Amino acid sequence: MNPTETNTSFEDRLLTELRTVVAERSRPRRRKRRAFVAVAACLTLAAGTAIALPLIGGEQTTPPAYSVTVERAGTVTVKVVRFEDAEGLERDLAAVGVAADVNYLPVGKTCKRTPAGALVMSDAKPDKNGLVKLEPFAAWEEHDGYAMLVVYLSEVKNATLTIESTALPPLGPDGTLRSGLLKNGTFGPCVPVDA
Amino acid sequence: MGELRRIGHDPDVFEVFYREHIEKVQRFVARRVDDPHLVADLTAEVFLAAIDSADNYRPSRGTPTGWLYGVAQNVVSAERRRQVRELRANQRISGRRLLTPDDVSRLEERIDAETGARELLQAMDELPDGERAVLELVALDGISPQEAAQVLGIRAGAARVRLHRARMRLRDGVPASTSLVDLTTEANS
Numbered sequence: 001m002n003p004t005e006t007n008t009s010f011e012d013r014l015l016t017e018l019r020t021v022v023a024e025r026s027r028p029r030r031r032k033r034r035a036f037v038a039v040a041a042c043l044t045l046a047a048g049t050a051i052a053l054p055l056i057g058g059e060q061t062t063p064p065a066y067s068v069t070v071e072r073a074g075t076v077t078v079k080v081v082r083f084e085d086a087e088g089l090e091r092d093l094a095a096v097g098v099a100a101d102v103n104y105l106p107v108g109k110t111c112k113r114t115p116a117g118a119l120v121m122s123d124a125k126p127d128k129n130g131l132v133k134l135e136p137f138a139a140w141e142e143h144d145g146y147a148m149l150v151v152y153l154s155e156v157k158n159a160t161l162t163i164e165s166t167a168l169p170p171l172g173p174d175g176t177l178r179s180g181l182l183k184n185g186t187f188g189p190c191v192p193v194d195a
Numbered sequence: 196m197g198e199l200r201r202i203g204h205d206p207d208v209f210e211v212f213y214r215e216h217i218e219k220v221q222r223f224v225a226r227r228v229d230d231p232h233l234v235a236d237l238t239a240e241v242f243l244a245a246i247d248s249a250d251n252y253r254p255s256r257g258t259p260t261g262w263l264y265g266v267a268q269n270v271v272s273a274e275r276r277r278q279v280r281e282l283r284a285n286q287r288i289s290g291r292r293l294l295t296p297d298d299v300s301r302l303e304e305r306i307d308a309e310t311g312a313r314e315l316l317q318a319m320d321e322l323p324d325g326e327r328a329v330l331e332l333v334a335l336d337g338i339s340p341q342e343a344a345q346v347l348g349i350r351a352g353a354a355r356v357r358l359h360r361a362r363m364r365l366r367d368g369v370p371a372s373t374s375l376v377d378l379t380t381e382a383n384s
Binding site: 014021026 | 217293
């Protein structure tokens with residue numbers, strides 16, 4: 001568009017172009033699904049290059065039960081769609097440097113550990129931008145159809161990420177999504193007991 | 196609130212959102228950039244980024260305006276990091292291409308009106324990035340500390356602590372000016 005040929009303002013011309021962008025986005029497209037393997041992520045991490053490689057578990061013929069994604073900012077994002085293959089999730093987390101103990105429990109149950117274990121909190125160190133992560137460690141985010149957890153790699157040294165959940169969003173009145181970080185060597189295995 | 200997530204899919208919904216926020220976005224950019232052509236480019240980029248990321252918006256993370264300020268801050272930060280060449284190379288809409296001489300004059304007036312804000316920004320150069328980020332949003336853009344916390348993804352208490360520290364640092368170490376005193380007083384309120 002030649003702006004000198006119109007009587008409209010910059011704001012109007014920009015709106016026209018942006019409306020076109022939105023209209024083009026709203027047209028249906030074929031979606032491609034891409035899968036990556038854990039080994040590739042490990043090699044990528046070791047090389048210190050990029051990033052955002054999803055490790056997808058579960059059966060190949062249905063949407064993956066979970067994904068583990070290493071992000072550029074030194075974080076690992078876990079998305080859980082279905083409670084399947086807890087051991088696979090543990091393996092994929094270990095492959096990117098996160099020791100994990102994953103327990104999918106029936107509603108009304110919780111983990112009892114003997115010994116109970118020492119909780120590790122965020123060390124609250126500023127990042128390169130001076131920002132301090134103050135939120136409680138590893139809080140689940142509830143999304144449509146899945147739950148998401150962001151783990152800072154700098155916070156999981158010498159510790160194990162514990163995932164103890166009974167439901168996925170929508171949680172319902174009795175559903176729970178729990179996670180924590182226990183110091184290695186201070187806790188026993190999860191034994192399901194009444195909550 | 197649910198309408199915002201549709202701005203990337205429905206041109207009419209987007210237009211309502213755009214008309215409500217275009218002036219705020221232009222002012223946000225003009226407080227930080229003194230070139231009208233760059234203001235036009237970055238304004239276009241802010242709305243393109245909003246279109247691309249609206250699906251991820253959650254009301255629990257703040258108001259639509261606060262969320263848009265977060266998008267705008269990311270775009271301006273990319274400019275500061277000198278990534279703008281890459282940004283322009285991939286830009287689907289060149290804002291400056293849409294400018295007439297009259298538009299440039301009008302944007303220059305807007306930029307002139309924000310001179311005090313940019314002077315304050317220069318004074319903030321001595322602040323740590325975290326404190327500066329909160330003070331920018333509260334003192335320059337006029338949003339509440341709670342909204343600033345949501346934009347930055349930190350707790351409201353942390354935002355207030357940063358505001359307090361920023362105000363103390365500015366009063367202790369930065370030469371006073373009228374606009375600076377006014378704005379730091381506002382930030383303390």
